[in-house]
Amino acid sequence: MEEIGDYLFFLDLYNWGEPLLHKQLPEMIAFANQKNIHVTISTNLSVQLSDDYLSRLVKSGLDRMTVSLDGASQETYERYRRGGNFSLVVQNMQKIQKIKRELGLNSPKIYIQFLVFKHNEHEIDNIKQSYRDLGADSYYFGTPVMTDVAESEKFDIQPSTFKEYDIFHPDNPLNRRTKEASSRPCSWLYSTLVIDSSGNLSPCCAVASESDSFAALSVGDNVMEAWNNKKFRDARTFTGSRDSKYISVGDDYKRVPNIEAALVKGPGELICKYCPQPWMQRIAFETVEQICAHLSDMVLNNKSITMKLKAVFYYFLMGVPLNIRMIRKFLTALNSRFRPIIYTETREKSL
Ligand SMILES: C[S@@+](CC[C@H](N)C(=O)[O-])C[C@H]1O[C@@H](n2cnc3c(N)ncnc32)[C@H](O)[C@@H]1O
Ligand code: SF4
Numbered sequence: 001m002e003e004i005g006d007y008l009f010f011l012d013l014y015n016w017g018e019p020l021l022h023k024q025l026p027e028m029i030a031f032a033n034q035k036n037i038h039v040t041i042s043t044n045l046s047v048q049l050s051d052d053y054l055s056r057l058v059k060s061g062l063d064r065m066t067v068s069l070d071g072a073s074q075e076t077y078e079r080y081r082r083g084g085n086f087s088l089v090v091q092n093m094q095k096i097q098k099i100k101r102e103l104g105l106n107s108p109k110i111y112i113q114f115l116v117f118k119h120n121e122h123e124i125d126n127i128k129q130s131y132r133d134l135g136a137d138s139y140y141f142g143t144p145v146m147t148d149v150a151e152s153e154k155f156d157i158q159p160s161t162f163k164e165y166d167i168f169h170p171d172n173p174l175n176r177r178t179k180e181a182s183s184r185p186c187s188w189l190y191s192t193l194v195i196d197s198s199g200n201l202s203p204c205c206a207v208a209s210e211s212d213s214f215a216a217l218s219v220g221d222n223v224m225e226a227w228n229n230k231k232f233r234d235a236r237t238f239t240g241s242r243d244s245k246y247i248s249v250g251d252d253y254k255r256v257p258n259i260e261a262a263l264v265k266g267p268g269e270l271i272c273k274y275c276p277q278p279w280m281q282r283i284a285f286e287t288v289e290q291i292c293a294h295l296s297d298m299v300l301n302n303k304s305i306t307m308k309l310k311a312v313f314y315y316f317l318m319g320v321p322l323n324i325r326m327i328r329k330f331l332t333a334l335n336s337r338f339r340p341i342i343y344t345e346t347r348e349k350s351l
Contacts (some may be wrong), residue, residue, distance in 0.1 A: 003223050005035040009291055014042045015194065015205055020049065026056035033061030038294055042066035042113065045092045046084040054092070058099045062108040063294075067093060067136065070115045072123035079119045080144075080157060093135025106301060112136045115144040116165035118158040143167055143174050145277075174279050185240030186272065187284035193227055201226050203235055203272065206280070212271040235272040239281070288321050 011032050013019050019041045022028070029039050045067045049057075067089065071077030074086040093110055100106070112131055116124065124141060131139045143165045146152050152159065163169040188204040195201055200213035201223075207213060214231040217223065226232075275281070291314075298311035 001031060001035070005032070005037065008032075008035070008037045009294075010287070011037045011039045012041070012205075013039060015196065016208075017197070018047065019043055020045070020047045020057075023053075026053070026060040026062075029057075029060035029062050038063045038290075040064040040066065042068060044068045044081060044084060045089045046081065046086075047092075048088070049092060051095070054095055055099050058096060058103065058105060058108065064111065065096070065108040066111045066113045066140075068115075069112045069127075069134075070117070071120045072126040072130065076120040076123055080115065080117060090134050095135075097135050109138065110136045112139040113142060114139060115142050116160045116162065117144060118160055121160045121162060121165070141165065143172065145174070184282070185236050186275070186281040187287075188281065189232060189236045189239065189272075191284045191287055193223070203232065204277070204280070204283075206275075206277040207271055208276075231270065235270050238270060239272050239275075288318070291318065292321060 013025065013028065013032075019025055020043050025041070029041075032039050039062055041062065041064075043065065045065075068081070069077065069086075069089055070080045071086065077086045077089075078084050096108070096110065100108075112127060112134070114120070114124070114127055127134075127139055131137075144159070144167065146157075146159060146167055159166040159168055163171050166172055167174050186204075192204065193201060194203070194205050194207070195217065196210075196213075198210070199217040200210050201215040201217055202213045214235070215226040215229055217226055295311040295315050299308050302308055302311070
């Protein structure tokens with residue numbers, strides 16, 4: 001953080017694990033907050049947390065909390081979230097809102113993230129109607145990534161019957177190889193870095209195995225040097241080259257998402273050659289949109305005129321990026337201050 005903190009806009013303090021199991025998480029967030037970094041966590045929130053911990057979390061300056069709640073009742077929720085406690089999640093969200101109110105704070109904004117499967121799709125409307133009572137500020141419906149149909153049947157989890165949430169449906173954008181339509185190198189390799197708790201540096205959040213990481217950092221190592229090591233440079237060259245358009249697991253990608261491709265990777269080969277998430281290669285666009293949404297939030301919600309002017313200044317400094325989604329977000333925020341914004345549908349259409 002000391003080396004690169006001044007250059008970071010966003011910090012997501014989660015990937016595969018559960019961030020709230022870390023006892024010093026609030027202090028880590030507060031440290032990032034001092035450097036004006038927008039901090040997000042995604043949590044299952046089905047964790048027993050003391051009032052003191054929750055209060056430290058709210059006071060830490062955490063900007064956004066995504067709560068993985070894939071259901072509107074215990075019965076449907078626990079089909080995917082095995083061992084999860086629906087009431088505990090709701091209780092925790094409500095406690096956080098109470099602490100926010102008592103402290104007069106707007107953040108963290110709580111988003112319910114509802115991954116839509118066949119067994120919970122009938123509860124979509126329920127969440128749309130009850131999210132505020134449950135303790136959330138907004139919600140998001142997403143397509144679950146699944147490896148193959150046989151695997152999902154083994155766990156008695158079926159994809160949604162709505163094609164926009166069924167990753168196996170040929171029309172679902174997550175089932176398409178967006179790289180085929182793009183001549184740009186993968187933007188993760190330029191805009192983002194992922195560090196796990198052991199110090200492994202990966203090119204993106206989809207790298208599941210430590211053996212696919214591009215560097216192993218120890219305390220005191222230079223992050224920028226590692227981020228430009230041979231593997232990163234090779235991956236940038238590769239994903240920007242013509243060859244990258246032809247990587248595939250044969251015709252299978254029409255049937256299953258490319259997440260399986262990582263399994264056929266040979267030893268020593270770069271994960272990017274078998275990219276598990278080609279649909280995510282344009283992450284920089286999303287990052288710019290997120291920054292714009294954050295800046296519009298600063299203009300609307302910040303009480304300080306200096307901060308409002310600063311946000312406008314940053315926006316001009318970014319080259320006045322304009323796109324329809326950003327305008328829509330800004331208008332929605334203006335209209336209602338904080339109304340549900342359903343990203344999935346717009347993102348999928350724009351792809
Ligand atoms: C693996 S979780 C880890 C963080 C935290 N434990 C949680 O549950 O939110 C990281 C993110 O992946 C999402 N996720 C879980 N299963 C998924 C799936 N099959 N497809 C897409 N996202 C998934 C979660 O909702 C969460 O936002
Ligand atoms: S694995 Fe795919 S998304 Fe990840 S950095 Fe490589 S090309 Fe980009």
